[in-house]
Amino acid sequence: MKIFFALCVTTLFLCTVKSHHSWWQSMSLYQIYPRSFMDSDGDGNGDLRGIINKLDYLADLKVDALWLTPIYKSSMVDNGYDASNFTGINYMFGTMQDFESLVKRTHDYSMKVLMDCIPTYSSDQHEWFQKSVAGDEPYTDYYVWKEGKKDDGTMQPPNNWRSVFNGSAWTWNDKRQAFYLHQFTPSQPDLNYRNKDLVEEMKDILRFWMKKGVDGFRIDATPYLVENQNLNYEMMQQWRDVVDEYAKKVDQVSRVLMVEDYANISTIMKYYSSGINFPFNFGLMDINNLSTATDVKNILDSCILKMPNGATANWVVGNHDNPRLVSRIGIHRATAVTALALLLPAVAVTYYGDEIGMPDAPIFSKAPSKFTDPERSPMQWNNSTSAGFSTNIKTWRPVNPNYKTLNLAFAKVSDDSYYNYYKALASLRNMHAVRSGNLQVKVLENDVLAFSRNKKKKNSVYVLINFSEQNKTVNLMEFENTDPELAFYRASPGLGLTSGSLMNANEINIPPTATMVFVDS
Ligand code: GLC
Numbered sequence: 001m002k003i004f005f006a007l008c009v010t011t012l013f014l015c016t017v018k019s020h021h022s023w024w025q026s027m028s029l030y031q032i033y034p035r036s037f038m039d040s041d042g043d044g045n046g047d048l049r050g051i052i053n054k055l056d057y058l059a060d061l062k063v064d065a066l067w068l069t070p071i072y073k074s075s076m077v078d079n080g081y082d083a084s085n086f087t088g089i090n091y092m093f094g095t096m097q098d099f100e101s102l103v104k105r106t107h108d109y110s111m112k113v114l115m116d117c118i119p120t121y122s123s124d125q126h127e128w129f130q131k132s133v134a135g136d137e138p139y140t141d142y143y144v145w146k147e148g149k150k151d152d153g154t155m156q157p158p159n160n161w162r163s164v165f166n167g168s169a170w171t172w173n174d175k176r177q178a179f180y181l182h183q184f185t186p187s188q189p190d191l192n193y194r195n196k197d198l199v200e201e202m203k204d205i206l207r208f209w210m211k212k213g214v215d216g217f218r219i220d221a222t223p224y225l226v227e228n229q230n231l232n233y234e235m236m237q238q239w240r241d242v243v244d245e246y247a248k249k250v251d252q253v254s255r256v257l258m259v260e261d262y263a264n265i266s267t268i269m270k271y272y273s274s275g276i277n278f279p280f281n282f283g284l285m286d287i288n289n290l291s292t293a294t295d296v297k298n299i300l301d302s303c304i305l306k307m308p309n310g311a312t313a314n315w316v317v318g319n320h321d322n323p324r325l326v327s328r329i330g331i332h333r334a335t336a337v338t339a340l341a342l343l344l345p346a347v348a349v350t351y352y353g354d355e356i357g358m359p360d361a362p363i364f365s366k367a368p369s370k371f372t373d374p375e376r377s378p379m380q381w382n383n384s385t386s387a388g389f390s391t392n393i394k395t396w397r398p399v400n401p402n403y404k405t406l407n408l409a410f411a412k413v414s415d416d417s418y419y420n421y422y423k424a425l426a427s428l429r430n431m432h433a434v435r436s437g438n439l440q441v442k443v444l445e446n447d448v449l450a451f452s453r454n455k456k457k458k459n460s461v462y463v464l465i466n467f468s469e470q471n472k473t474v475n476l477m478e479f480e481n482t483d484p485e486l487a488f489y490r491a492s493p494g495l496g497l498t499s500g501s502l503m504n505a506n507e508i509n510i511p512p513t514a515t516m517v518f519v520d521s
């Protein structure tokens with residue numbers, strides 16, 4: 001009773017991770033945008049050999065798994081999300097042998113390789129589409145074709161659906177004399193999941209990559225898979241079965257399936273019961289410059305409280321489709337969000353470059369912003385030519401001119417850098433408290449978000465984030481079982497606070513906007 005009472009009063013919520021857990025349940029997942037990560041052959045485009053050359057770096061960063069955005073053959077209208085062959089490697093990134101070495105070398109480091117799976121559409125250059133246009137079987141119905149409506153002598157699309165990017169979601173094809181559906185660009189015709197042969201083709205593609213040693217998939221744009229939400233979830237379950245069956249029959253590898261869906265929480269949560277290990281949680285991306293500690297606590301509550309029992313949480317703070325973390329919310333909030341992502345329970349997702357606090361690159365082009373993607377600029381490795389990304393001074397996207405001072409090499413030797421802060425926090429992910437401990441979250445002194453991760457007494461991590469512009473003094477004894485003396489582990493960069501000192505848990509001073517981490521071990 002006493003424990004129950006204590007839980008109700010002091011614990012805003014508890015989240016226990018099951019003890020037998022699979023590797024992906026607490027992984028640190030690193031998203032690589034291959035074209036911008038590392039160029040090994042000087043053509044100005046990042047490539048697979050470039051990634052291989054940087055595996056050391058990723059292992060040192062304590063990354064557990066790499067997720068590569070698409071490297072498939074493509075005409076690059078949508079930067080690889082328009083694949084013209086789902087089982088071939090775009091020559092720009094290298095060869096299939098390079099991919100095989102990448103998988104092998106990554107596994108040698110005990111890291112995993114996850115691929116982007118793009119089931120919703122192919123490129124219009126894909127052989128399937130060409131054959132579908134021509135009416136060749138079995139491809140005729142691989143895409144969603146509809147006759148138009150004649151209106152005043154002109155052909156009108158079958159309905160008023162709009163593409164996510166712009167204009168009608170239907171494009172007329174003269175040869176086929178019909179409209180085809182495309183939720184994104186007209187170069188990305190939607191595949192038709194009501195066609196049994198197509199469904200089988202996609203499963204074979206998953207098997208193809210599993211045979212290459214791939215450890216899981218990030219499934220792209222799932223809300224647009226089928227224009228029927230239930231069929232959508234059903235496909236997810238079928239892919240789960242394919243993956244599990246492969247493991248059972250062939251290699252016993254436990255594989256992870258993650259989906260991208262920017263929908264509301266209840267739609268998202270249904271993926272958990274449809275065979276998906278976790279849908280990406282973009283909740284922390286709602287934090288902005290004005291967010292208060294209470295706002296953030298509400299975000300955490302809504303993300304965690306609604307999770308099905310035993311499900312795995314995850315925290316995405318940036319990706320190739322959104323402005324970069326520090327550009328979105330400024331450096332202080334960014335360091336706060338980094339602490340949340342790395343130290344809340346379960347999976348932490350890091351977008352390449354965010355670990356050194358890279359901002360968006362300035363935009364030089366007049367093209368609409370969707371296609372300039374300032375968050376996809378080359379990784380800033382050092383202060384040599386093209387930031388050490390390429391030996392070529394011309395790179396596919398301009399390097400951010402701030403690379404002279406903001407780069408990994410420089411950050412490594414500056415104790416108080418974003419990178420060293422990130423690394424220090426990431427290294428705590430090995431602690432039992434962070435890997436599988438309980439979570440308690442509180443708002444203290446109005447605007448300090450405080451959370452603890454705790455396995456048992458003497459195995460705890462406390463994170464304090466001051467969302468205000470004032471100094472705050474908080475009492476951590478408000479958390480259950482807190483040691484009266486806590487070792488100060490690390491603070492967000494730029495505060496001049498030195499690590500290692502012991503502080504009284506009942507009176508901890510936090511400078512304005514600071515994040516402070518304490519460890520009791
Ligand atoms: C996914 C990708 C995005 C792409 C879109 C359409 O949302 O993350 O980069 O533009 O699909 O292909």
Ligand code: MG
Nearest residue numbers: 039041045047
């Ligand atoms: Mg290259």
